[in-house]
Amino acid sequence: MYFNYILLVPPTHVTLSGQTSVIADGRSVKLNCTAGTSKPVSTILWQRNGTNITNNVPTSTIFDEYNGHVTSQTLTFVPTRDMDYTKYICCAYNVAWGRCVYSNERQLNLTCRLPAVL
Numbered sequence: 001m002y003f004n005y006i007l008l009v010p011p012t013h014v015t016l017s018g019q020t021s022v023i024a025d026g027r028s029v030k031l032n033c034t035a036g037t038s039k040p041v042s043t044i045l046w047q048r049n050g051t052n053i054t055n056n057v058p059t060s061t062i063f064d065e066y067n068g069h070v071t072s073q074t075l076t077f078v079p080t081r082d083m084d085y086t087k088y089i090c091c092a093y094n095v096a097w098g099r100c101v102y103s104n105e106r107q108l109n110l111t112c113r114l115p116a117v118l
Contacts, residue, residue, distance in 0.1 A: 007039060008039060008040070008094075008095070008096030009037060009038050009039040009068055009096055010038060010094060010096045010097030010101065011035040011036055011037070011038040011042045011071075011092035011093075011094060011097065011101045012036035012037045012038065013035075013036040013101070014033065014034070014035050014036070014090060014091060014092045014101050014102060014103040015033070015034050015036075015103055015104065016031060016032070016033050016088065016089065016090050016103035016104050016105070016106050017031070017032050017034070017106075018030050018031035018032050018106065020088075020106045020107060020108050020109060021109045021111075022079060022108070022109075022110060022111070023110070023111045023112075024079050024080065024081060024083075024084075024110045024111065024112045026078060027078070028076050028077065028078055029076070029077055029078070029079055029108070030074050030075070030076050031074065031075045031088055031090075031106060032072060032073070032074045032075075033046070033072060033073050033074075033075070033090035033092075033103060034070065034071070034072040035070065035071045035072070035092030035101070036070060037064050037066060037068035037069065037070060038068055038069055038071070038092065038094050038096065039067070039068045039069060039094075039096065040069070040094055040095065040096070041059075041061050041069045041071055041094065042069065042071045042092035042093060042094045043059075043071075043092070043093045043094065044059055044071060044072075044073040044090055044091075044092055045090065045091050045092075045093060045100060046075055046088070046089075046090050047088070047089045047090070047091075048086055048087070048088055049086055049087050050087075053075075055073060055075050057073060057074060057075070057076070058073075059071050059072065059073045060072050060073070071092065073090075075088070075090075079108060079110055081110065081112055083108055083110065084108065084109065084110040084112075085107060085108065085109065086107070086108045087105050087106070087107050087108075088105070088106045088107075088108065089102060089103055089104075089105050089106070090102075090103045091103065
């Protein structure tokens, strides 16, 4: 008699990185969320000031040395003045854990350029 075992592993950790001290001059800001080893693949979810936001960018998944999945996704946006001090967080979800594993929080700090006075 043989048994097949399927090992389920929740995301080991979630990290949010990217530049958050930026000049609001029309250029894009990119935040990257990476979920450590999990099995099955994790789904990345995003929040801005505690509210869920949609990111239609596909996730990127690679296999790690233990045959787990490392998943990442980039959130890209153009900041506006009203986004100063906005807080971002991401989480990774998979069925092995049944709940989100949250990243560190990142706060956007904007410097607004004023037009030159002639």
